[in-house]
Amino acid sequence: MKFKLSFLLLAMLFISCQEKHKSPHVENSKTAIETNLWLDYSKASTTFKLWSPTAELVKLNLYKNGFEGEPFETHELTPSMNEVWTKKISKDLAGTYYTYQIMLNNKWLEETPGIYAQAVGVNGKRAMVIDLETTNPSDWNKDKQLELKSPNDAIIYELHIRDMTIHPQSGSSIPGTYLGLVETGTKGPNEVATGIDHLRALGITHVHLLPTYDHYSIDETKLDKPQFNWGYDPQNYNVPEGSFSTNPYDAEIRIKEFKTMVKAFHDHGIGVILDVVYNHTGRTETSNFNLEAPNYYYRFWEDGKPSDASACGNETASEKAMMRKFIIESVSYWAKEYHLDGFRFDLMGIHDITTMNAVSETLKKINPNIFVYGEGWTAGDSPLPMEERALKKHITKMPQITAFSDDIRDGLKGSVFDDKSSGFVSGAKNTEESVKFGVVGAIQHPQIDYQVVNYSNEAWANHPWQSISYVSCHDNHTLFDKLKVSREDADNTTLIAMDKLANAVVMTSQGIAFMHAGAEMLRTKKGEHNSYNLPDSINQIDWNWKVKNAHVVDYYKNLIALRKAHPAFRMTSANEVRKNLEFKTVKDGLVSYQIGNYANGDTWKDILVIYNANTKVYDYALDDAWQLAVIGDNFTLDDGKAISNMIKVPAISMLIAYRK
Template sequence: MKIGINSIIGVTTVATVMSCSSAKKEYASFELYPVRTGSLMEMEYTPEATKFTLWSPTAEEVRLMLYDEGEGGHAYETVKMELGEDGTWATVVNKNLLNKFYTFNVKINDKWQGDTPGINAHAVGVNGKRAAIIDWKATNPEGWENDQRPPLKSPADMIIYEMHHRDFSVDSTSGIKNKGKFLALTEHGTMNSDKLLTGIDHLIELGVTHVHLLPSYDYASVDETKLDENQYNWGYDPLNYNVPDGSYSTDPYQPATRVKEFKQMVQALHKAGIRVILDVVYNHTFNTAESNFERTVPGYFYRQKEDGTLANGSGCGNETASERPMMRKFMIESVLYWMKEYHIDGFRFDLMGVHDIETMNEIRKAVDEVDSTVCVYGEGWAAETPQYPVDSLAMKKNVAYMPGIAVFSDEFRDGLCGSVWEKGKGAFLAGVPGGENSVKFGIVGAIEHPQVRYDSVNYSRQAWAGQPTQMISYVSCHDGLCLVDRLKASMPEATPEQLVRLDKLAQTVVFTSQGIPFIYAGEEVMRDKQGVDNSYKSPDAVNAIDWRRKTMNGDVFMYYKRLIDLRKSHPAFRMGDAEKVRKHLEFLPVEGQNLIAFRLKDHANGDSWEDIIVAFNSRMTPARLAVPAGKYTVVCKDGVIDVRGLGTQTGTEVIIPGQSALIMYR
């Protein structure tokens, strides 16, 4: 979720008297609005005839406008729609409308609300102002019907890589032809000037299992007619929820192009063994008065305060009302549509805490009926207090009521790095004592564990996850300072060598924790953003990944690659079950602060290694650790990982070098 979005705020009060068709129809509250049965499809095309349908129960009149182009000009035909059941209007146009465009206009209380492509357009023209009628079969790449999700046995096996299309490929050093486009992720053989892999081959080499794409639906804050101006935005500005964004296509004027290219991207990632997660932003819209929701059914899709003004749990000018039946229905159908039409494998919910628990559980249930391996996770908070009972919201503290849904752990993140709100103050990584239990909280996956002192955990005073796979483990993401910038801000005197050591240490904690590991694109080559923490509209000079860094920081990349391989190879690091974690993960006693150690014992989760010792030392000096007697093989020490072994260790004491991790087994 970005901070500082400019939204157009419209004020809408709850309607008490509405007219419907020629007769007045009263609704005492939004809860009494009729609910459309069947799907929310608004356009059904055949060469012989096209049926248009729009849910607008408070409308007095609804018109359909047909256009030859996606922008400019006037409607060549206007068709009056007829009111049917459940507040739904419909009409049929008996001619071939292939490649035409359309909008709806709704009249309420003698006022026309303005053109809208509807709330559920699946194809649009440039900038998303008009919906499009296209040949859907032509949007399927060759072999699309045989496209399959890469196998996934357990959510504990996931390794998530969060990326922005433009960041990942736009830099001149990427060697990618379709820079900043969906197609960038279909190009194999791309390299930087030193012949090191970039693009999709880089992802394969790194070993991630999931790519989390920042918002890729049609968003409002980039003008698709001016792409030569190199506009930038993260995309948390929803316009049309069920259409790929035109700025990432090679031709935003051709509605079918963005659809096909998005599918080509998914297909290429699937062939590479990588699943695709879509960042979805159902909690608010870019604007309110001019939004598709408001122009169709004023007030209904948004929550209002008692005085009738808009609630603002998103911090962006409005918050949607997920608890209302048609908004809930819309969200469920939208998620299922992306799964069916685009073969999407997971969803990250922006500001999930704005939504109600029942809706999130209904989404999880609907997803499970199609494929239970599709992941659902989100931000377990809101920007401001939503206008809904807190105990009924999908907040982090209520995760126990949402089985199968995961949330980010800011306890873990800030226990390692320090509060995101105080950039200059570090925590465990910076050698600042007091964050150890917050880090332990993350290591066990936010579950109940007898050795975690919850009264010393930041933000949460109790476990909130029922299973460790309900926690996303991370140290940075697109929001806030990226890891390198965070380390620089909290440790301005740190040398380049120390930054490397701490970068490796941070991710070792993440990848040996029992939650689902998540890294921000470019962290593996020590990407920075020049200290900008809210780069949602910063230029490429700030946001783009400089692929020369893969050469400069080849040692760091190799460490990440081997760290991922270590996690994949040893199920003890990804038990995926709370009882197993409590049984097999034991924290070891340590002397002093800024030292954390634990043992994974008794062939945890069927691991071939009988006992694994993991220790994190954020002190600048070496630390001593008492360990159970035995002969150990060291696989990670002093910033180097090799699962084949770096040497052996015997006795009851081991030395952990400063600002590094130690992993050994027997």
């Protein structure tokens, strides 16, 4: 009976993974899933491992460096019953570079560093045997990740490492690098703080780094020539990008400098979130996945054509056991080895729900404070059945995961796909329910008419922290550019008021607050939609903006201070929000609500929030006496002016009053 059951299990695994267009036997052993495929290094020996179910032969090439020359040794790997090829070499190989090659149909494929490579040479072509202990900065064992009572305590700042310090007036001595980002004491024009000092003063809790694993786009041998890319073209998933290091030729340096950056952020009370792109690879035929197990890691349509839900040329198949294993082990590696505080999944909707739940459950065991969020959509159709996709509408099936709310994003400023589309802050009609939906964090609330929310006709979050509240990110226009292109008739003063109101709503909403780097200083990309490979002149943070728009920077600082000081804006459960948050006057261009009962342990008993998107002052009738906390640009969080009967809410602004 045991034999029959084992045979049936093997057969089921075989059938589930085999497809007509693929080589005939793929993943027919459960033990491959349970095998540790990471390099096994010690000073005494190193064991190399590669899972390749269709290979006829596998060889290991050893090199003196990571970029040139012939191998000084070549070894054959030995296959096992679980389709894992291994070779143990009994000597200290630390610092030795290596590649694998598989033979398929009697032909050697290109060399690959292997998908489990932890260190690579310049441009990621060759992996390196490494003693990771040697890459730890001073006191790494004392490094502490951030602790959060609830995920929506986070205030996330999304940045690209090069953007923050590459401007000639950034004050950085090593611009465009991991170390440059955390260099303290840097000054810009008029002696304004830049880099990490700016982030500390702003008050954000986490930085979200656009992809900083090794990607194809940047030629690391030509860093004297300006190059830019967001990095959504993965090459080596488990290695930091070399172009942000001071020496991409030395495999250890990028690792140590990445860790040094993380520790510096932690030392200043800022968490680090990594943007991860497991949904597609930068190349297809010659990707590291295909050079190990051709076609296995990707999805295909029934006719054998590759699917492309990423709109980047391919899509990976997270539902396949070895791909799921890779994703889970990869994020776990980053969490443990690099002490990361969270992960943002690009096009999370391409992945399956089971995998995403396994990711979050595994990470929570490593660090209960880690959180996982992603884009709850795809960029195209997929063979993965709709009901299995990790989409925004399926967040209720993913209890520890958060999704971006495009509902509040476009409700506030207009559709990202239509330049002329406007939103609540820019004068659009009938957007109030979308704003309300965003305010409560996409949960079920009795006062919301879900039939007129812009993209969702029902609640999609179990808890308010499962929704990312935001109005702009690296994609599409910056907030200020979007307002400008959609309201060409508005003057600069009006556009600035719209900008401030948009993120005022974000910072007083119940979801996780998220902002795009530079939004606080009216960042512009000169009207560009998609700047993923455009020059520094488009993408860089120009620190002159901080001088020119100092009053806007101050407004954002005050918004962040307000949110951090008052936990009523970040309640932890849907029941808490339903119990304590009540919408009051809602009409064209106006949304007001009241939070009561010292919500979430707040020091204020009652809080009144009014968003006036109208171009005229609004006379708001008060039911009782209040104290004024925010009006226009003025923030008084203690001992505010007493008000009663009626208050004039300035045009295109937020007003907050409270009772103790």
